[in-house]
Structure formats: C-alpha cells, structure tokens
Amino acid sequence: MNLAEKIKHLREVEGELRGINRPMTQMEIVKTMQEELGESISQAYLSQLESSKRLHLTASSRDLLARFFKVHPGYLVSDPPDYSTDLLSEMEMHTDRLETWLVANAAEWRIEPALHTVLQTLANAPDPRRYLDVLQKLMDYSIEELEAIVEALEEHQESEESAMLDQ
Structure with a gap:
C-alpha cells in the first residue's frame, strides 16, 4: 500500500471511529487536527499526498499525522514493492x-x-x-x-x- 492509499484509508477509519459513518473530508481532518492538537497541515498538502503528487512526508508532518491518526510514524511511508502483511513463514502452516x-x-x-x-x-x-x-x-x-x-x-x-x- 502506498502513502496515498494509507492516508485515504486512515480518513475512512477516522470517520467511522468518530461516528460520522463516512470518510472524514480533508478539510475536516485539517480542522479537527488543529482543534485537537493545536497544529495542522494544510488541506492542499494533504491533497497532494493523497493524489501522489507528493510521495513523501516531512518528518514533522509524519509525526503530526501519526499523532492525529494514532498510528506509528513508520506506518506513514509507502510499502516496498511486493510487500505483504501476510506471514509467509513455515510457522503459519x-x-x-x-x-x-x-x-x-x-x-x-x-x-x-x-x-x-x-x-x-x-x-x-x-x-x-x-x-x-x-x-x-x-x-x-x-x-x-x-x-x-x-x-x-x-x-x-x-x-x-x-x-x-x-x-
């Protein structure tokens, strides 16, 4: 999963967790982040990330998004090609x-x-x-x-x- 897909997924999950039963909009993310954390990224920056126009986050943006979505900052990077979350070891058998x-x-x-x-x-x-x-x-x-x-x-x-x- 690439960074853009992860951020879109996190907006969906956040909307469900907050009981609005739909993905939060980018503007809602920006406003809520400002209200809850006292700082935010811009909606334009979030849009660039989600459209893959920007492929990487700055360290400060990664930390801020990780705090807001309550995920590990390491989650907010694109997965390497052929990356799988499934266990592929013999132990799985x-x-x-x-x-x-x-x-x-x-x-x-x-x-x-x-x-x-x-x-x-x-x-x-x-x-x-x-x-x-x-x-x-x-x-x-x-x-x-x-x-x-x-x-x-x-x-x-x-x-x-x-x-x-x-x-």
Whole structure:
C-alpha cells in the first residue's frame, strides 16, 4: 500500500471511529487536527499526498499525522514493492490463522468491551469454527427471538440450580 492509499484509508477509519459513518473530508481532518492538537497541515498538502503528487512526508508532518491518526510514524511511508502483511513463514502452516486473527482483533477492540470479550472467548474456545457456524444459524432469528431464547435458558438454568439446592 502506498502513502496515498494509507492516508485515504486512515480518513475512512477516522470517520467511522468518530461516528460520522463516512470518510472524514480533508478539510475536516485539517480542522479537527488543529482543534485537537493545536497544529495542522494544510488541506492542499494533504491533497497532494493523497493524489501522489507528493510521495513523501516531512518528518514533522509524519509525526503530526501519526499523532492525529494514532498510528506509528513508520506506518506513514509507502510499502516496498511486493510487500505483504501476510506471514509467509513455515510457522503459519502449524498455527490456526483464525485463532491468530481472533487474538489480534480482540486486543485491537479493547475499547469495545462486548466485542473484545466475544473475540477473546472465541479465541480461547477449543473449536471456534463450530461457534461461528452456530452463530451464523442464530443470525437467521430476530434479536427479539434470540433474547426470548436466552431468557428461557437462564430461567431453566436457575430452576435446575434451585432444584439441586433443594435436594
């Protein structure tokens, strides 16, 4: 991925993270950066970067963009040709890519406790694919139907526990 693609991607992600459900515009990035960090780059400079008219950032611009987008400054460079983010070592053959993905994404989503817990629980499950298969089937039900099923299961479990205590 080149620098222009990375910056466009970061604008998309930032828009989602800020709840506007669309990529932030270049002007929004510039204004928000100024408001939050007290300094900014120009919209024209950002446009030149995104259109690949400028291929490299100055060190100060790289640091400023990294702080704003909360990424490592080293991310804000173009990847070398044939660069791949996939693990290509022999180790990959001996590990479960789903488990690795679940663990990594659970860590990434710590700010969303429910999602973090679900991903971490799946990562620790003996066969997470089975859970995902069942989850896929449950998605055919409405949320109201699922809530009723969970409530019935909880009531059943409580009555079983109460019966065991009575014995």
